[in-house]
Amino acid sequence: MTVRLRLAIQKKGRLAEESFAALKNCGLRFSVRGDGLLARVNNMPIDLLLVRDDDIAGFVSEGVSDLGIVGENVLLEEQYVQGSKLDAQIDRRLGFSRCRLCLAAPENGNVQTLQDLNGTRIATSYPGVLGNFLTENQIDAIPVTMKGAVELAPRIDIAASICDLVSSGATLEANGLKAFQTILESEAVLIKSARPLGRDKQAIYDRLVRRLDAVIRSKDSKYVMLNAPRSKIEDITRLLPGSDAPTIIPLPGDDDLVAIQAVCTETVFWETLEALKDNGARSILVVPIEKMMS
Structure with a gap:
């Protein structure tokens, strides 16, 4: 019998809609029908439990569900009310439903x-x-x-x-x-208990969170491409918000000009583009990133 991971999610409301969207951005294929309490993911061994938000932490604590997506406010309320009896902790922050x-x-x-x-x-x-x-x-x-x-x-x-x-x-x-x-x-958080998942469920969990992390990182990231004078490389890379080492590519036929490409993990404002242009950048292109896995 195939082992399947259970993930509890709020049945209706803003958190439900944004949780479904995040999972679908992770490549999970499923459909939610009417008043159904269970949605089966077709391309990964995961079952979604569709429940009330204030039941999610308890389901995770009691082992009914392996994971849950819940508002941090709801989790904290349950922790204050139940105290040490509640075995459900934040695994990672998801960055939506703020x-x-x-x-x-x-x-x-x-x-x-x-x-x-x-x-x-x-x-x-x-x-x-x-x-x-x-x-x-x-x-x-x-x-x-x-x-x-x-x-x-x-x-x-x-x-x-x-x-x-x-x-x-x-x-x-x-x-x-x-x-x-x-x-x-x-904000929305992924929660789990302190109990070990077991080898098979741990492997499913690892695949899921790897994809979730990629979606979270890509959400506010932008890919910036521009041409700039070689003498301005240091000034321009300093202006690119939240970027690691950018890629510098010499341009054929012009020894004084290079192409600079960088993933920026912070917001790229109009003021940023204007500052780049003032420092000699041209042909500046900023594009969203759909998926990003390190």
């Missing part, structure tokens, strides 16, 4: 700073993370747990403020709220 866990309050209300929280109630879906933050900052406030519609709490007098996830801030603005403190910067 958001912030923030404290927010009515824009013109009585709560505008951390000190204003003393003696008040704070509505949240993350009582563990919030409680730890309040303790660390010596704030005497009461977390009120809500499973949804947290942003309504101040309006219906359940709490004076909220602690909730913020992506664009549009939901806060629509409810007359303003964020005044970020508690956590969160």
Whole structure:
């Protein structure tokens, strides 16, 4: 019987969509159908478990799933609630589904700073993370747990403020709220337990994470190609953001001109291109990288 690795993923929502996209960028072929709880990868021995996000860490801890993709905020909440009983740790950060866990309050209300929280109630879906933050900052406030519609709490007098996830801030603005403190910067993470996977599953895991790492590295990387005077090589390579040793190629028929090619792992801004041009670069081409494996 073929050994298959199990990977738990949120069934619906932004994290689900971005997780599916990342896996498909890794070359995995699968389809998700309706309310199905299992998706079989056709070209690699991997099964996707499609579950609620707050079940993923527990499934990994209990051995129901070998790996999981979950928001760091959800993992931390489970770690605070379950403590040492939870055997699920971050294996690697995945760089998508970024958001912030923030404290927010009515824009013109009585709560505008951390000190204003003393003696008040704070509505949240993350009582563990919030409680730890309040303790660390010596704030005497009461977390009120809500499973949804947290942003309504101040309006219906359940709490004076909220602690909730913020992506664009549009939901806060629509409810007359303003964020005044970020508690956590969160993103999607790959999690696993401390238990050994076994030889066969370890081999599948190694293939998967090698591809994931390649996708993560290539996401914000650009391939820069340009021609430049030989005398300006040092100045120009210093301007290329996050690049290792660039490739320098002599151009036939012109001893004073070279082609420079480099993988830049940081953002290449218009200002970067202008600075390159000011230093003698020409025919500058910046292209995205689809896959990159070291």
